[in-house]
Amino acid sequence: MLLEGRVAVITGAGSGIGREIARTFAREGARIVGVDRSADALADLVAELARNGSEGALVRVGDVRDAASVDAAAESVVTEAGRIDILVNCAGIREIKNVYDITPEEWRAVMDINVNGLFYWCQAAARRMRESGGGTIVNLASVGGLIGLSNRPAYSASKHAVVGLTKSLSRDLAPAGIRVNALCPGVIRTAMTEAYWADERFENELASVVPLGRSGTADDVAQAALYLAGPQSAYVTGIALTVDGGWLAEKSFAVPGGSSTFSTSNDAS
Numbered sequence: 001m002l003l004e005g006r007v008a009v010i011t012g013a014g015s016g017i018g019r020e021i022a023r024t025f026a027r028e029g030a031r032i033v034g035v036d037r038s039a040d041a042l043a044d045l046v047a048e049l050a051r052n053g054s055e056g057a058l059v060r061v062g063d064v065r066d067a068a069s070v071d072a073a074a075e076s077v078v079t080e081a082g083r084i085d086i087l088v089n090c091a092g093i094r095e096i097k098n099v100y101d102i103t104p105e106e107w108r109a110v111m112d113i114n115v116n117g118l119f120y121w122c123q124a125a126a127r128r129m130r131e132s133g134g135g136t137i138v139n140l141a142s143v144g145g146l147i148g149l150s151n152r153p154a155y156s157a158s159k160h161a162v163v164g165l166t167k168s169l170s171r172d173l174a175p176a177g178i179r180v181n182a183l184c185p186g187v188i189r190t191a192m193t194e195a196y197w198a199d200e201r202f203e204n205e206l207a208s209v210v211p212l213g214r215s216g217t218a219d220d221v222a223q224a225a226l227y228l229a230g231p232q233s234a235y236v237t238g239i240a241l242t243v244d245g246g247w248l249a250e251k252s253f254a255v256p257g258g259s260s261t262f263s264t265s266n267d268a269s
């Protein structure tokens with residue numbers, strides 16, 4: 001098992017990608033510490049892990065925006081589990097609101113959770129990892145951290161911040177043996193995006209612009225998180241790894257009289 005005996009803190013573990021990462025890391029032998037603001041979702045996760053043979057999972061119910069409680073939670077994990085080896089920052093929200101209408105409160109909520117809260121957990125975990133000789137941090141950014149997504153000004157800005165923070169921390173934490181990487185998923189079907197599928201044409205339309213021809217699953221992201229959190233990425237730090245079916249690699253548009261798409265790569269004719 002790739003994470004045997006490792007203590008893995010996962011924020012946003014109550015739902016979607018975070019929950020799938022908890023399942024995957026538990027199967028690989030990690031002791032899971034689920035962090036979320038939903039106590040019910042965490043209780044459900046712990047029960048599921050126990051049913052599947054992973055005993056001893058811990059939970060910390062709380063809001064990542066509260067820096068003091070984040071630091072206290074990290075300290076209590078060390079008291080109870082001995083150390084923090086892995087941090088995966090999945091807690092996040094997304095607004096779909098155009099630049100004219102987004103309110104200051106909505107803007108601040110996205111920044112507070114996606115950037116500030118993520119930083120508080122990086123800082124709290126890094127302090128403990130330095131003490132215990134190292135660790136790995138995986139931050140959930142998004143393809144919206146690499147390109148500007150329309151109608152998501154706060155979300156795109158927040159995810160660009162996550163990518164920048166990841167690169168900065170990778171430099172500063174390397175001497176302590178701590179690797180820091182970001183994941184940039186494309187469209188993954190979770191509670192956050194479920195409404196997209198209300199339109200039955202959505203999956204086909206998405207598939208037509210994603211080279212691998214489908215939306216992503218939480219498991220697609222969990223497998224990439226396992227790589228970045230575990231020993232197989234021992235020489236990898238400071239990257240933003242896309243998990244998007246090739247979506248960002250392709251840019252096409254229709255041209256009259258020729259092939260239906262004109263690729264920006266050299267095979268265009």
Ligand SMILES: NC(=O)c1ccc[n+]([C@@H]2O[C@H](COP(=O)([O-])OP(=O)(O)OC[C@H]3O[C@@H](n4cnc5c(N)ncnc54)[C@H](O)[C@@H]3O)[C@@H](O)[C@H]2O)c1
Nearest residue numbers: 012014015016017037063064091092142185187188190192
């Ligand atoms: N689903 C996608 O298509 C997609 C794509 C790219 C990136 N991401 C990113 O992946 C991460 C996980 O997304 P998801 O799709 O699993 O979403 P989700 O809504 O299913 O899960 C998010 C979890 O975060 C928790 N959370 C939110 N705010 C919190 C707070 N202030 N404190 C503590 N917990 C909080 C929620 O309770 C929930 O359990 C997010 O950062 C998201 O931006 C998702």
